[in-house]
Amino acid sequence: MEPKIQKSKDEWRQQLTPEQFHVTREHGTEQAFTGAYHDFKGEGVYECVCCRTPLFDSSAKYNSGTGWPSFWSPLNPENIAFKEDLSLFSRRTEVLCAVCEAHLGHVFPDGPPPTGERYCMNSAALNFKERAAEA
Ligand SMILES: [Zn+2]
Known part of the structure:
Protein backbone atom coordinates (compact mmCIF):
# COMPACT_ATOMS: atom_id res chain seq x y z
CA MET A 1 0.00 0.00 0.00
CA GLU A 2 1.33 3.43 -0.93
CA PRO A 3 1.58 5.92 1.93
CA LYS A 4 -0.80 8.86 1.58
CA ILE A 5 1.84 11.39 2.58
CA GLN A 6 5.14 11.25 0.76
CA LYS A 7 7.88 13.83 1.26
CA SER A 8 11.54 13.91 0.36
CA LYS A 9 14.16 13.34 3.04
CA ASP A 10 15.02 17.03 2.90
CA GLU A 11 11.42 18.05 3.50
CA TRP A 12 11.22 15.77 6.53
CA ARG A 13 14.57 17.01 7.77
CA GLN A 14 13.27 20.58 7.79
CA GLN A 15 10.10 19.65 9.62
CA LEU A 16 11.60 17.42 12.33
CA THR A 17 14.26 17.69 15.01
CA PRO A 18 17.45 15.71 14.26
CA GLU A 19 16.39 12.96 16.68
CA GLN A 20 12.85 12.75 15.28
CA PHE A 21 14.29 12.58 11.77
CA HIS A 22 16.78 9.88 12.70
CA VAL A 23 14.17 7.66 14.35
CA THR A 24 11.29 8.05 11.91
CA ARG A 25 13.15 8.43 8.61
CA GLU A 26 16.35 6.47 9.19
CA HIS A 27 14.84 3.68 11.29
CA GLY A 28 16.72 4.75 14.36
CA THR A 29 16.11 3.74 17.96
CA GLU A 30 16.42 6.20 20.80
CA GLN A 31 18.37 5.09 23.85
CA ALA A 32 16.26 3.39 26.50
CA PHE A 33 15.05 5.63 29.33
CA THR A 34 15.98 8.81 27.43
CA GLY A 35 12.73 9.52 25.58
CA ALA A 36 10.06 11.95 26.67
CA TYR A 37 7.29 9.37 27.11
CA HIS A 38 8.68 6.13 28.59
CA ASP A 39 7.65 7.19 32.10
CA PHE A 40 4.94 9.62 31.07
CA LYS A 41 1.39 9.12 32.39
CA GLY A 42 -0.70 11.83 30.75
CA GLU A 43 -4.21 11.07 29.53
CA GLY A 44 -4.61 11.53 25.81
CA VAL A 45 -3.57 10.37 22.39
CA TYR A 46 -0.14 9.78 20.93
CA GLU A 47 0.08 11.00 17.36
CA CYS A 48 2.63 10.38 14.63
CA VAL A 49 5.25 13.12 15.05
CA CYS A 50 5.48 13.44 11.25
CA CYS A 51 1.85 13.63 10.13
CA ARG A 52 -0.24 13.86 13.32
CA THR A 53 -2.17 10.68 12.66
CA PRO A 54 -3.54 9.34 15.99
CA LEU A 55 -1.69 6.10 16.76
CA PHE A 56 -2.03 5.12 20.43
CA ASP A 57 -4.27 6.01 23.35
CA SER A 58 -2.88 6.48 26.85
CA SER A 59 -5.40 3.91 28.10
CA ALA A 60 -3.41 1.20 26.28
CA LYS A 61 -0.04 2.37 27.63
CA TYR A 62 1.68 0.34 30.30
CA ASN A 63 5.05 0.19 32.00
CA SER A 64 7.01 -2.57 30.32
CA GLY A 65 10.22 -1.71 32.18
CA THR A 66 12.11 -1.51 28.89
CA GLY A 67 12.68 2.25 28.90
CA TRP A 68 10.53 2.84 25.83
CA PRO A 69 6.86 3.82 25.78
CA SER A 70 4.91 0.58 25.43
CA PHE A 71 1.32 -0.06 24.44
CA TRP A 72 -0.67 -3.26 24.31
CA SER A 73 -2.83 -2.10 21.41
CA PRO A 74 -2.89 0.59 18.70
CA LEU A 75 -5.73 3.09 18.70
CA ASN A 76 -6.83 2.16 15.20
CA PRO A 77 -5.12 -0.76 13.46
CA GLU A 78 -5.71 0.96 10.11
CA ASN A 79 -3.29 3.72 11.08
CA ILE A 80 -0.46 1.25 11.62
CA ALA A 81 1.54 -0.73 9.08
CA PHE A 82 3.78 -3.71 9.71
CA GLY A 116 -0.53 -10.16 24.51
CA GLU A 117 1.20 -7.64 22.28
CA ARG A 118 3.88 -5.14 23.20
CA TYR A 119 4.16 -2.15 20.92
CA CYS A 120 7.61 -0.86 21.79
CA MET A 121 7.70 2.69 20.48
CA ASN A 122 10.20 5.52 20.30
CA SER A 123 9.19 8.70 22.11
CA ALA A 124 10.82 10.65 19.29
CA ALA A 125 8.29 9.22 16.82
CA LEU A 126 5.31 10.34 18.88
CA ASN A 127 3.62 13.58 19.79
CA PHE A 128 1.38 13.51 22.86
CA LYS A 129 -1.91 15.35 22.67
CA GLU A 130 -3.66 15.75 26.00
CA ARG A 131 -7.33 14.81 26.13
CA ALA A 132 -9.55 17.85 26.38
CA ALA A 133 -11.29 18.10 29.73
CA GLU A 134 -14.90 16.99 29.78
CA ALA A 135 -17.22 19.91 29.20
ZN1 LIG B 1 2.73 9.51 10.10
Whole structure:
Protein backbone atom coordinates (compact mmCIF):
# COMPACT_ATOMS: atom_id res chain seq x y z
CA MET A 1 0.00 0.00 0.00
CA GLU A 2 1.33 3.43 -0.93
CA PRO A 3 1.58 5.92 1.93
CA LYS A 4 -0.80 8.86 1.58
CA ILE A 5 1.84 11.39 2.58
CA GLN A 6 5.14 11.25 0.76
CA LYS A 7 7.88 13.83 1.26
CA SER A 8 11.54 13.91 0.36
CA LYS A 9 14.16 13.34 3.04
CA ASP A 10 15.02 17.03 2.90
CA GLU A 11 11.42 18.05 3.50
CA TRP A 12 11.22 15.77 6.53
CA ARG A 13 14.57 17.01 7.77
CA GLN A 14 13.27 20.58 7.79
CA GLN A 15 10.10 19.65 9.62
CA LEU A 16 11.60 17.42 12.33
CA THR A 17 14.26 17.69 15.01
CA PRO A 18 17.45 15.71 14.26
CA GLU A 19 16.39 12.96 16.68
CA GLN A 20 12.85 12.75 15.28
CA PHE A 21 14.29 12.58 11.77
CA HIS A 22 16.78 9.88 12.70
CA VAL A 23 14.17 7.66 14.35
CA THR A 24 11.29 8.05 11.91
CA ARG A 25 13.15 8.43 8.61
CA GLU A 26 16.35 6.47 9.19
CA HIS A 27 14.84 3.68 11.29
CA GLY A 28 16.72 4.75 14.36
CA THR A 29 16.11 3.74 17.96
CA GLU A 30 16.42 6.20 20.80
CA GLN A 31 18.37 5.09 23.85
CA ALA A 32 16.26 3.39 26.50
CA PHE A 33 15.05 5.63 29.33
CA THR A 34 15.98 8.81 27.43
CA GLY A 35 12.73 9.52 25.58
CA ALA A 36 10.06 11.95 26.67
CA TYR A 37 7.29 9.37 27.11
CA HIS A 38 8.68 6.13 28.59
CA ASP A 39 7.65 7.19 32.10
CA PHE A 40 4.94 9.62 31.07
CA LYS A 41 1.39 9.12 32.39
CA GLY A 42 -0.70 11.83 30.75
CA GLU A 43 -4.21 11.07 29.53
CA GLY A 44 -4.61 11.53 25.81
CA VAL A 45 -3.57 10.37 22.39
CA TYR A 46 -0.14 9.78 20.93
CA GLU A 47 0.08 11.00 17.36
CA CYS A 48 2.63 10.38 14.63
CA VAL A 49 5.25 13.12 15.05
CA CYS A 50 5.48 13.44 11.25
CA CYS A 51 1.85 13.63 10.13
CA ARG A 52 -0.24 13.86 13.32
CA THR A 53 -2.17 10.68 12.66
CA PRO A 54 -3.54 9.34 15.99
CA LEU A 55 -1.69 6.10 16.76
CA PHE A 56 -2.03 5.12 20.43
CA ASP A 57 -4.27 6.01 23.35
CA SER A 58 -2.88 6.48 26.85
CA SER A 59 -5.40 3.91 28.10
CA ALA A 60 -3.41 1.20 26.28
CA LYS A 61 -0.04 2.37 27.63
CA TYR A 62 1.68 0.34 30.30
CA ASN A 63 5.05 0.19 32.00
CA SER A 64 7.01 -2.57 30.32
CA GLY A 65 10.22 -1.71 32.18
CA THR A 66 12.11 -1.51 28.89
CA GLY A 67 12.68 2.25 28.90
CA TRP A 68 10.53 2.84 25.83
CA PRO A 69 6.86 3.82 25.78
CA SER A 70 4.91 0.58 25.43
CA PHE A 71 1.32 -0.06 24.44
CA TRP A 72 -0.67 -3.26 24.31
CA SER A 73 -2.83 -2.10 21.41
CA PRO A 74 -2.89 0.59 18.70
CA LEU A 75 -5.73 3.09 18.70
CA ASN A 76 -6.83 2.16 15.20
CA PRO A 77 -5.12 -0.76 13.46
CA GLU A 78 -5.71 0.96 10.11
CA ASN A 79 -3.29 3.72 11.08
CA ILE A 80 -0.46 1.25 11.62
CA ALA A 81 1.54 -0.73 9.08
CA PHE A 82 3.78 -3.71 9.71
CA LYS A 83 6.94 -4.86 8.05
CA GLU A 84 9.19 -7.84 8.64
CA ASP A 85 12.52 -6.60 9.99
CA LEU A 86 15.40 -9.03 9.68
CA SER A 87 18.16 -6.72 10.91
CA LEU A 88 20.12 -7.36 14.11
CA PHE A 89 20.15 -11.11 13.34
CA SER A 90 16.65 -11.63 14.62
CA ARG A 91 13.18 -11.58 13.21
CA ARG A 92 11.22 -8.62 14.46
CA THR A 93 8.12 -6.87 13.25
CA GLU A 94 8.64 -3.22 12.48
CA VAL A 95 5.75 -0.83 13.17
CA LEU A 96 5.21 2.08 10.79
CA CYS A 97 2.73 4.91 10.48
CA ALA A 98 0.37 3.80 7.70
CA VAL A 99 -0.12 7.37 6.48
CA CYS A 100 3.46 8.63 6.10
CA GLU A 101 5.59 5.49 6.63
CA ALA A 102 7.38 6.89 9.67
CA HIS A 103 9.30 4.24 11.57
CA LEU A 104 7.72 4.05 15.03
CA GLY A 105 9.25 1.01 16.71
CA HIS A 106 8.58 -2.73 16.86
CA VAL A 107 5.86 -5.03 18.12
CA PHE A 108 6.64 -8.12 20.21
CA PRO A 109 4.42 -11.02 21.31
CA ASP A 110 5.21 -10.69 25.03
CA GLY A 111 2.75 -7.99 26.07
CA PRO A 112 0.05 -8.08 28.73
CA PRO A 113 -3.59 -9.16 28.32
CA PRO A 114 -5.93 -8.74 26.58
CA THR A 115 -3.84 -8.67 23.37
CA GLY A 116 -0.53 -10.16 24.51
CA GLU A 117 1.20 -7.64 22.28
CA ARG A 118 3.88 -5.14 23.20
CA TYR A 119 4.16 -2.15 20.92
CA CYS A 120 7.61 -0.86 21.79
CA MET A 121 7.70 2.69 20.48
CA ASN A 122 10.20 5.52 20.30
CA SER A 123 9.19 8.70 22.11
CA ALA A 124 10.82 10.65 19.29
CA ALA A 125 8.29 9.22 16.82
CA LEU A 126 5.31 10.34 18.88
CA ASN A 127 3.62 13.58 19.79
CA PHE A 128 1.38 13.51 22.86
CA LYS A 129 -1.91 15.35 22.67
CA GLU A 130 -3.66 15.75 26.00
CA ARG A 131 -7.33 14.81 26.13
CA ALA A 132 -9.55 17.85 26.38
CA ALA A 133 -11.29 18.10 29.73
CA GLU A 134 -14.90 16.99 29.78
CA ALA A 135 -17.22 19.91 29.20
ZN1 LIG B 1 2.73 9.51 10.10
